[in-house]
Amino acid sequence: MSSYIKQLTCVMLALSITALTGCGSDDDGNVATESPVWCKAPETLTEDGTACEFIPQQCNYPEVPDPDAAGICIMDTNAWIDGSNGITMPAPSYIAGPGELVVYYQIDDASIDLSAWGIHHWNNADCSSWADFGADEGTAWGVPTTPDGVDENFGAYWILNIIDAPNCVNFIPYDNDSLQTQDIIYDISTPEQNPTGNLYVLDLVADDAFADFIIPHPRTFPSLVVPGGASLTCTAPEVLNEAGDACIADPTVLETFVPAETTLHLRGGFNDWSAEEGSDYQFDYNDGVFTLVAAIPASVDAYEFKVADLNWSEPTSFAAMETEGDVALGEAKTLMVGEGEGENLKITVTADANYQFTFDANDPENPTLTVIEVTYDGVMYVKGSMNDWSNTTPMTYEGDSIYSFVMALDVTEVDAPYEFKIADSNWTEATNFGAAVGEEALVVAEAKTLVFGEGIAQNITLEIATAANYKFTLDATDPAAPVVTVENAIPYGNVDLLLKGSMSEWGGVSDGYTFSYADNHYTLYAVIAAGEHEFKIADADWTATSDIAGVDAESADVIIGEALTLAVKSTTGENANLKMDVAADGFLMFDLDASNKVSPVLTVSEFTPYQARTMYLKGDMNGWGTDEAYAFTYDLGVYTLETEIVAGTYSFKIADADWSGDSTIGPVTSGDVVNTLGDVLTAGLAEDTGDQGNLSITVDTTATLVFTVNAITPDMPELTVSVK
Structure with a gap:
């Protein structure tokens, strides 16, 4: 009870x-x-x-x-006081006579048919009061005694015979399938224990296999409700309703993990496993990533913790895989979901410092946690007129006291520059950075030392002449006087870089020799003829800020497969032509890593598109299978297949054996795309475009067709189908 x-x-x-x-x-x-x-x-x-x-x-x-x-x-547990709490207790269907014990069983689920239930009752050495059984006898499990009736107020009931001098009884109401109470043992040896000959069992949770309340006087579920507080108990995850007279699903508990709709907290030895709205241990959220920074003192013992919401909801409680609880600084750890599952995360902190916890939930089923030491004790943001002074994307901590943030900026109007500050999410005094009075203007690519404090730090102003992505860099080597720089996020600005040399006749914009750009990398795929080549990487106008070559003549030899650090002419004043010996005609990838734009790193390597996998024609013409008769041949960035096709219309794609996303070629736009014989069609990869449908070809008469895939630009291959 x-x-x-x-x-x-x-x-x-x-x-x-x-x-x-x-x-x-x-x-x-x-x-x-x-x-x-x-x-x-x-x-x-x-x-x-x-x-x-x-x-x-x-x-x-x-x-x-x-x-x-x-x-x-x-x-x-005495008889109900009539009229109390507005309830008049109804009379039961049957009152026990001499030598009888009547067991009533009610469950708080109106959908359950109690007429199908039965009762298992038996005697043993401790309780031997059932008159119909000898010592250690009773009903067999699965062959219960059926109810004598079902009372609309008190449930199913059984009229059972007891001996003249009873002690106690054993019984279990159950449905002969999946639901049952616990093993009930009840003392009926005295009039105080058994004043009526009737027992009323009220089971509060249908699937809990537990009889919560037993009383020898008629009682209903509403009569268990206590004004101002309820005795009615609920088993998690259910809770009491507002009236306190029924168990319902907890409305505060999340059923699924939807990152954008969830507030997460760091809960563990740092804060006695507690969680409060707005506390220092609540994560900031943006675009699938949760971030917080906490000042944590050094400890000899490892701190234990989890990531969870306020209610420890099952879908939003994250722990470590079994035996994988240790968290190493700077290393991402994949977490598992489920309160009570897995084990606590553990981190050893050897120095009093600020630690940033980044919980990446872009893959909600496999979230990762990374912990690093940072300079400031809060998540830092660029906040200004360009983003409504809001906490949008946190600055990225790059290490060595450097924070950065990239955002698109439009050209500003005359006398209407951008205004901004760099601060934590709460505008904390010590991390509210701006410009000193009279020094508000910041020029692109020039550094400015900041001051902090409300009323001291002024809004920084920034004029933009060219629309582009701009990188905000905060150097916090001196945490009290950090230095901010804003510059074009593309290392060499809004210009196209070209491979300019003997292979391109040292010309300007040459077909096939323009680098593409993404994430600080300039990439070019090109067929390079055998021979000795000299070249540089530069824009069409040979601008010094994007004239990239060898540091000097002794450091200008490019060896295929090896990285080489280069120099930018505007930095060094001079540089030397790069030299490369190509033994045989080859399809090469030029990768210029400009993470350090002053000393970029070039790697030239032999390259075969689509991970060097065998590519197949898959479609209506062969049951969409992997058929060796439809395998392409490959040479210098170009795939070719000749095959006889019977007259008809066919849907198809080109893919590797496993339909890998980075090796499945289909239409760029949704819906089937018709490839007209002889025309060049630009296609795309499934990992970039998704499943947009199929390619289609119509053949009027049976013919040998040549399928050609030019993969010089691997993610935008050009497909041509022609009659041989």
Whole structure:
């Protein structure tokens, strides 16, 4: 039986020491103190603080004070007081006669048909009161005694025979399938225990296999509700409804993990596993990524923690895989979902510092956690007129006290520059950085030292002449006076870089020799003829800021497959032509890593598109299977297949054996795309375009067709189908 325990208040007297001056002391000058009075619950201190007293707990019917535990309220098991709480108790269908015990069983799920239930009852060495069985006898499990009826108020009931001098009874109501109560043992040896001959079992949760309340007087579920607080208990994840008379699904618990709709907290040894809205341990969220920074003191023992919401909801509680709880600084760890599953994460902190926790939920089923040490004790943002002064994307901590942030900026109007500051999400005084008074203007590509503090740090102003992505860099080597720089995020600005040399006749914009750009990398795929080549990488106008070549003549030899650090002419004043010996005609990839734009790194390597996999024609002409008769041949970036096709219309794609996303070629736009014989069609890869449908070809008469895929630009291959 569950009980509703009222809150108790235990008051302890604070020890008061009387000061020497103005307070009494003994003749020897010693301070006179009074012995404190300590009260043990449920007693409390009297108003004058000199003694303990017990004030009986006030209980709301149907709860009454527990005679065996002062200060606790328990459910009354006597007959219902008619009219209490507006309830008149109905009469049961059957009252036990001499030699009978009637068991009523009710469950709080109206959808369950109790007429199909039965009762398993038996005698054993401890309880032997059933008259129909001998010692250690009873019903067989699966062959229960069927109900004698179903009362609309009290449920199914069984009229059972008992001996003249009973002790106790064993019984289990169950549905002979999946639902049952616990093993109920009830003492019926005295009139106090068995005043009516009837037992009323109220099972509060249908699937909990637990009889929550048993009483020898008629009672219904509504009669268990306590005004101002309920004795009705619910088993998680259910909770009481607002009226306190039924169990419902907890409306605050999330059923699925939707990152954009979830607030997560860091919960562990850092903060006694607690979580509060707006606390320092609540993550900021943006675009699938949760971020927080916490100041954590060094500890000999590892801190244990998890990532979870306020309610420890099952879909939004994240822990470590079994035996994989240790978190290493700077290393991403994949977490598993489920409260109670997995094990606590553990991190050892050897120095008092600020630590950034980044929880990447872009793959909600396989989120990752990365912890790094950072300079400031909050997540830092660029906040200004370009983003409504909001906490949008956090700055990225690159290490060595460097923070960065990239965003698109439009050209500003005359006398209307952008205004911004760099601050944490709460505009904390010590991390609210701006310009000194009179020094508000920031020029692109020039550094400015910032000051902090409300009223001291002024808005920084920034004029933009060319629309582009701009990188904001905050150098916090001196945390109290960080330096900000804003420059074009593309390392060499809004210009196209070209491979200019003997292979391209040192010309301007040459077909096939223009680099593509993404994430600080300039990439070019090109067929290079055998021979010795000299070249540079530059824009069409040979601008010094994007004239890239060897540091000097001795450091200008490009070896295929090896990285080489280059120099930019505007930085070094001069540079030397690069030299490369190509033994045989080859399809090469030129990768210029400009993460450090002053000293970019070039790697030239032999390249075969689509991970060097065998590519196949797959479609209606061959049942969409992987058929070796439809395998392409490959040479220098071009795939070719000759095959006879019977007249008709065919849908198809070109893919590797496993339909890999980076090796499946189809239409760029949605819907089937017709490839007209002889025309060149630009296609795309499934990993970039998704499943946009199929390619299609119509053949009027049976013919040998040549399928050609020019993969010089691998992610935008050109497809031609022609008649041989």
